[in-house]
Amino acid sequence: MKGKGNKFFVILVALLLMISLVAGCGGGTSEENPATDAEKIAVGINVELSGGVASYGSNARDGAVLAIEEINAAGGVLGMQLEPIVRDCKSTADEAMSVSAALAGENIVAQIGPLTSGDVQGSTPVMMENKIPLIAPAATAANVTVDDKTGETKAYIFRVCFIDPFQGTLMAQYAADELGAQNAAIYADTSSDYAKGLAEYFKKTFVEKGGTIIAEEGFVKDDRDFNATLTKIRSKNPDFIYVPGYYQEVAPLIKQARELGITAPIGGGDGWDSPDMVSVAGGDALNNAFFTNHYSSQDTDPKIVAFVEAFKAKYDKEPDAFAALGYDSVQLLVQGIKDANAADSVKIAEALAKITDFEGITGKMSIDEQHNPVKAGVIIEFKDGEQVVRTRIQP
Template structure:
């Protein structure tokens, strides 16, 4: 009898426990749905990839945005109110990005910063559009992030502070033809990502326009580790320049293997190269004579960049990469928009964002065009004995 009663009790307790979980969930949201009063903080959603495939990008952008918010708050906040950054992890997946955005909307955010990749931003997009809250993407470079390809209309609440992919391919082609005087080039692109394919396509187009020839086009896929076979093939065609648009996970071992095969031609790529892992995997010597296009460089001597780099180093004890700088600019751009709008109403902030002109961020001066893309310059960075140095700055 006693055991039976105990079982009853256990079942009852289990039921209560399950019920309390649901009750707890419900209660939490109600508390958070207080109207934003005069003295309250301004909640800003930071929806980034802190775990999963691109956690390195997401956490750096988060660090940049958090630094900007702290600086703004220390200087008295905006419109007399303090900003409050609500950090959430979207696990590098589009469905989780959507779920996180919905949770943030429930916390009355005025705007969302992030996510980083174009796919995750796409996941977040319907929620932001439904709720009419602006989203500022730090590094989503696919064209269809801000423009609906079916209708050709600009997505009203989606903005970004980075230039789009094609621009990087064009930029590197300009650089290879004009600065490196390359006549022939080989393309060895990451064909498993739109990023790699997009950069490769525009590089090819501009390089041919500049009078060059593409003598080899090869591809690798995300996760590849051995590139020797294809590199040997490319070596045989002896190009003046090798374009490797891809992400650092594959590019670092690729460059190492290329140099081991005595390929001495300059190698170029895009901002997917920007990671400390490049140096630790490929080594300083292999990286000599390699170039990549980027939004910004921490070696820039511009006073605003220097100040940002010092503040970032002081806080996190590491070098800020482009994602950190773009994250920082996202937050700064939002503050500029809040000031311009003189309001924390998401709709008014959106209108102000669409009209931003000559905003000076650490990644350069930008003007938001009608497709919500910034018009801004890019830099070409060279690895010199393991250090990233600015080779040149190219205006579009």
């Protein structure tokens, strides 16, 4: 009994301490509020700068910071300058949450990032509670903006990238309409939800277009030998082979397919976008291979060319899709602030939900009722080891 009493006391003291801390914070911010808001709009950039997907986060940050600098140089928004506050969420959902909580304390009007769907999921409760919009540059899982259980759209969560199912649909359209494929084989990474989602929607659309799926096979992460299944697919002689997955497995897979004498076109999704594709599979094997992506730095669209030049001048490297999506996230936010005509996070969120025909680097987009952008995807073809933009398909 004695022990229990002690515990209760400790908890009580801890609670009292916490309350006093929270009260202290609240007092502090309300005093600073008017002063900072008058000149600057704080934008939180909560991205992965270390850990597993550090390259995604740092490129997105570079794109976002470039956009903010350009906007400030052109006079800012509503006469105010944007102030980026960059924080590292270390590629973990827990850290993304605590970074968001810290940023909320710094009076940000909106947060850009994190990049992966899981990290956005971590940050989401904090943003919802504080009623601050979050713009995810690259979180493609469907349930990022929509609550799985209730089916309700999360009011403060937005994104500028297309979602997983769309890529499958896009490639099915391309295979059926442009390549004239009637029989397709699917050989997907069954250990990833991403690839399974792509495969599912490819199948759906391809069948709707009157095509037949003649083989459905799977591989798992870290597989290196695809000869047996490819031999089986070869005997069925498909017009098109859909291989959604990541480059680590897809590159040797395509190489083995070509070595077995399979000449049919092969397609996939943005998981293919890596220099390793060419170094592993070789330029020859990749001919007649296509994948869907958000954008390509090789695009000749003047807007993209200008962005690529500005990015290269500042950072001395090629902007990848994440950099472009980071850039677009900031531009979309600025559009939201302009539409809301106030640097107020609740009003910005309302304005963001209504944006239509926004012209971004990664395409023209309108935000739908599930807070997903309706936008074009790019089909990229490998030609002798170079990525060439084949076409841009509007949904």
